Amino acid sequence: MKAVAADNTELQDCYDLLATIHDPEIPVLSILDLGIVRDVELLRPLQDEGHIRVTITATYTGCPAMDTIALLIKMALLTKGYKKVEIATTIAPAWTTDWMSAAGKEKLKTYGIAPPDKRFEIPADGIVCPQCGSSHTRLLSEFGSTACKSLLQCNDCAEPFDYFKCH
Numbered sequence: 001m002k003a004v005a006a007d008n009t010e011l012q013d014c015y016d017l018l019a020t021i022h023d024p025e026i027p028v029l030s031i032l033d034l035g036i037v038r039d040v041e042l043l044r045p046l047q048d049e050g051h052i053r054v055t056i057t058a059t060y061t062g063c064p065a066m067d068t069i070a071l072l073i074k075m076a077l078l079t080k081g082y083k084k085v086e087i088a089t090t091i092a093p094a095w096t097t098d099w100m101s102a103a104g105k106e107k108l109k110t111y112g113i114a115p116p117d118k119r120f121e122i123p124a125d126g127i128v129c130p131q132c133g134s135s136h137t138r139l140l141s142e143f144g145s146t147a148c149k150s151l152l153q154c155n156d157c158a159e160p161f162d163y164f165k166c167h
């Protein structure tokens with residue numbers, strides 16, 4: 001089914017709404033910052049029953065936050081008045097941390113998590129400490145507070161911090 005020629009304002013409203021939904025594991029990042037929303041199709045506008053389909057991609061297989069995120073999207077759109085909300089999940093192409101927005105990476109750093117950086121491969125060192133900016137850091141544990149992060153420690157300010165691993 002092809003999306004109706006919906007007026008762009010309504011579609012934009014939906015994106016604005018999605019921008020208010022945050023990753024339960026990293027509350028500072030919206031699902032748009034993460035880049036997991038692949039498509040939003042307005043099949044019937046709000047004044048005509050309202051049918052919408054949102055396609056999301058899993059950040060990695062088995063990420064427990066995905067079910068929560070799908071539920072949050074569904075609830076937000078139902079609350080907005082859509083009668084039918086479909087959440088489609090896609091696994092190909094696979095999500096990569098490259099899809100994370102620049103603003104998202106900046107927010108991560110402010111939050112105290114080192115953003116993913118292709119130049120480094122865990123467990124190599126050189127990842128920049130989000131607290132003091134030092135690159136003298138070392139790996140404490142390959143798995144941090146969640147499986148998609150590693151736990152590092154800064155040799156200069158001694159602060160431990162999470163690093164969002166590249167995928």
Ligand SMILES: [Zn+2]
Pocket residue numbers: 129130131132133134154155156157158159
């Ligand atoms: Zn530091």
